[in-house]
Amino acid sequence: MGVLLPPRRAGVDIVSALQSIFKRATIWLPYLWLIVFFLAPFLLVAKLSVSEPAIAQPPYLPAMNWLDGPIGWWCDIKTFSISNYTFLTQDALYWKSYLSSVQIAFISTLLTLLIGFPLAYGMARAPRNLRPLLLMLVILPFWTSFLIRVYAWIGILKKEGLLNQFLIWAGVISEPLTIMNTNWAVYIGIVYSYLPFMVLPLYANLEKQDGTLLEAAADLGCSKVSAFWQITWPLSRPGVIAGCMLVFIPAVGEFVIPSLLGGSSTLMIGRTLFDEFFQNRDWPVSSAVAIILLLILIIPIMLFQKSEARAREQGA
Amino acid sequence: MRPHDWRRLVSNPKQPAALNRSFHPWLEKDKQPFIEFQNVTKRYGAVTAVDDLSLKIYEREFFALLGPSGCGKTTLMRMLAGFEQVTQGDVFLAGENLADVPPYRRPVNMMFQSYALFPHMSVEKNIAFGLKQDGMAKSEINDRVADMLALVKMEDFGKRKPDQLSGGQKQRVALARSLAKQPKLLLLDEPLGALDRKLREETQFELVDLQEKLGITFMIVTHDQEEAMTVADRIAVMDHGRIIQVDPPMEMYERPNSRYVADFLGDINLIASKTVGHAKGKVLLQSDSGQDLQVNTSEEFAVGRNVWFASRPEKLNISRKKPAKALNALEGEVWDIAYLGGLTVYKVKLDSGEFVKAAVLNSAVSGADMITWEERVWVSCSPQGARVLIS
Numbered sequence: 001m002g003v004l005l006p007p008r009r010a011g012v013d014i015v016s017a018l019q020s021i022f023k024r025a026t027i028w029l030p031y032l033w034l035i036v037f038f039l040a041p042f043l044l045v046a047k048l049s050v051s052e053p054a055i056a057q058p059p060y061l062p063a064m065n066w067l068d069g070p071i072g073w074w075c076d077i078k079t080f081s082i083s084n085y086t087f088l089t090q091d092a093l094y095w096k097s098y099l100s101s102v103q104i105a106f107i108s109t110l111l112t113l114l115i116g117f118p119l120a121y122g123m124a125r126a127p128r129n130l131r132p133l134l135l136m137l138v139i140l141p142f143w144t145s146f147l148i149r150v151y152a153w154i155g156i157l158k159k160e161g162l163l164n165q166f167l168i169w170a171g172v173i174s175e176p177l178t179i180m181n182t183n184w185a186v187y188i189g190i191v192y193s194y195l196p197f198m199v200l201p202l203y204a205n206l207e208k209q210d211g212t213l214l215e216a217a218a219d220l221g222c223s224k225v226s227a228f229w230q231i232t233w234p235l236s237r238p239g240v241i242a243g244c245m246l247v248f249i250p251a252v253g254e255f256v257i258p259s260l261l262g263g264s265s266t267l268m269i270g271r272t273l274f275d276e277f278f279q280n281r282d283w284p285v286s287s288a289v290a291i292i293l294l295l296i297l298i299i300p301i302m303l304f305q306k307s308e309a310r311a312r313e314q315g316a
Numbered sequence: 317m318r319p320h321d322w323r324r325l326v327s328n329p330k331q332p333a334a335l336n337r338s339f340h341p342w343l344e345k346d347k348q349p350f351i352e353f354q355n356v357t358k359r360y361g362a363v364t365a366v367d368d369l370s371l372k373i374y375e376r377e378f379f380a381l382l383g384p385s386g387c388g389k390t391t392l393m394r395m396l397a398g399f400e401q402v403t404q405g406d407v408f409l410a411g412e413n414l415a416d417v418p419p420y421r422r423p424v425n426m427m428f429q430s431y432a433l434f435p436h437m438s439v440e441k442n443i444a445f446g447l448k449q450d451g452m453a454k455s456e457i458n459d460r461v462a463d464m465l466a467l468v469k470m471e472d473f474g475k476r477k478p479d480q481l482s483g484g485q486k487q488r489v490a491l492a493r494s495l496a497k498q499p500k501l502l503l504l505d506e507p508l509g510a511l512d513r514k515l516r517e518e519t520q521f522e523l524v525d526l527q528e529k530l531g532i533t534f535m536i537v538t539h540d541q542e543e544a545m546t547v548a549d550r551i552a553v554m555d556h557g558r559i560i561q562v563d564p565p566m567e568m569y570e571r572p573n574s575r576y577v578a579d580f581l582g583d584i585n586l587i588a589s590k591t592v593g594h595a596k597g598k599v600l601l602q603s604d605s606g607q608d609l610q611v612n613t614s615e616e617f618a619v620g621r622n623v624w625f626a627s628r629p630e631k632l633n634i635s636r637k638k639p640a641k642a643l644n645a646l647e648g649e650v651w652d653i654a655y656l657g658g659l660t661v662y663k664v665k666l667d668s669g670e671f672v673k674a675a676v677l678n679s680a681v682s683g684a685d686m687i688t689w690e691e692r693v694w695v696s697c698s699p700q701g702a703r704v705l706i707s
Contacts, residue, residue, distance in 0.1 A: 216432035220446030
């Protein structure tokens with residue numbers, strides 16, 4: 001009588017318990033990853049940035065001792081020094097570096113978009129069987145070292161380099177151009193290095209756009225050029241934003257390209273940070289520089305995520 | 317009423333649908349066609365999509381292109397819209413050769429199968445899109461958009477994005493958008509294909525109403541024969557890039573010119589036969605199994621010719637006893653029965669080995685007396701209910 005229940009079996013319970021553990025693990029794994037590889041280093045750097053520099057090994061006085069216990073930690077926190085941050089406001093080098101980094105990154109991003117969009121557009125409109133090959137060509141540079149590719153540009157851009165030789169041979173110029181060790185070389189280097197990051201999201205977006213929308217636009221009296229600006233361009237917005245973020249964010253903190261291609265007047269925060277860390281061995285100040293850089297970058301990342309969320313809401 | 321008097325139309329939606337009754341422009345002599353295809357051929361490489369096709373369509377007609385997928389019906393329509401170039405021949409619209417007119421300059425609008433609504437624009441902006449391209453004044457655009465929304469009964473959805481609409485609503489918006497510019501010709505590419513059956517049937521009648529109210533020429537592409545018969549004044553049945561027959565739905569159904577058309581439009585029983593002679597108003601046939609058959613027709617056929625005796629299932633009678641005036645009566649055994657509610661279809665295996673279908677209207681509540689499986693039956697067809705098909 002009553003409701004008949006299946007007999008309980010121990011094995012079934014173990015299996016279901018394991019299943020729920022795995023389910024939870026798959027949710028927690030990404031968080032664990034973020035805690036270990038993002039939050040912990042961030043906290044270390046943050047702690048470093050409020051320490052006092054010292055001539056020691058390592059070259060700072062720890063601002064906090066984990067062995068102090070909770071009360072000791074509170075005392076430690078009260079002794080945190082913000083002098084490293086105030087120092088950044090006193091020397092014009094730092095805000096000039098930030099500003100110049102953002103400016104260089106912004107111009108480079110714009111140039112990358114200007115080159116990347118037609119490239120992605122052409123790829124998306126290419127015959128279907130050709131597209132995988134074109135996609136391969138875009139990814140191909142990743143197969144060699146980034147550093148070597150930037151080095152190679154020195155050979156192209158320097159005074160007696162390939163570019164100048166070619167332009168003189170072609171009769172375009174009579175005197176070699178000074179490109180190497182200027183901001184132009186940095187722009188060229190960034191545009192070249194980050195172009196795939198612009199092209200790939202744009203291509204992914206343009207390729208899946210519905211071609212009948214353009215036919216519908218033409219049908220309603222819209223010329224081809226006008227249809228591009230009214231249909232294709234607004235619909236490619238998520239791709240443009242993704243591409244720009246993927247270029248802008250790493251470009252702001254770029255170190256290798258300005259070091260190798262830029263001149264002494266090329267001010268970028270990545271270089272300043274490097275010098276602070278390795279030449280001056282001022283770890284606390286360079287940590288403060290890194291924290292501020294992170295804050296500058298978090299704003300565009302948040303904007304990016306907001307636009308992504310909006311795009312998802314629209315289902316575009 | 318002027319053909320494009322939209323405001324009146326919306327305020328007075330019940331216009332008499334009287335236009336239709338005696339509407340036969342294709343029978344009038346010297347009537348100027350509105351659309352004319354002259355020996356049009358379209359090839360994609362080695363594939364011929366449209367093959368030396370000529371066709372005339374008249375103003376205010378609701379014309380349906382019907383055929384299986386790949387028969388060239390969509391290509392034909394896309395030529396009118398300007399999305400496909402003609403390989404050979406000419407297409408005229410209102411007397412003008414369309415050869416060098418780009419799509420955005422044609423007084424033709426199209427409703428796409430996928431609707432092709434612009435996903436980043438609201439319903440209002442979608443409808444206003446074509447008007448904006450023409451540089452119409454803003455206030456005028458707003459008025460027209462409101463009219464169009466009223467026309468398709470979507471007044472409350474103007475601010476929505478296409479993704480926030482159901483399939484039927486999208487269909488209405490697409491229709492409103494394609495009508496907003498008051499085109500002379502509206503092309504409908506499988507417009508109801510994505511709707512469920514009930515909604516599709518309702519919308520078919522709405523389309524007919526709308527077309528009669530607006531007085532615009534409509535051209536619809538479909539593979540659904542019921543849809544074509546419901547909406548169209550005339551149907552063209554296509555196969556392999558050629559038009560097989562162009563006629564009004566009833567004409568097409570009752571007098572198909574070939575086995576292909578007869579089979580595509582509804583169901584048909586075919587019995588291979590030979591002509592043996594003529595009586596007044598009749599053709600006498602003998603089926604390949606030796607059965608004497610006759611068909612009322614004024615057509616003349618050479619004696620001894622291979623033809624097909626063709627009859628629709630609903631024109632066959634089925635009975636246990638041989639009918640008294642037994643013309644075209646064939647004996648067989650009930651092989652299969654499909655009870656469809658309104659109809660019962662009997663599949664009968666004739667003694668000659670051929671199968672025929674007979675559809676019987678279930679006018680009385682069925683009882684124990686129904687003809688059932690494996691019964692011996694007689695299937696008969698009056699000479700008026702049959703046709704002779706030669707191809």
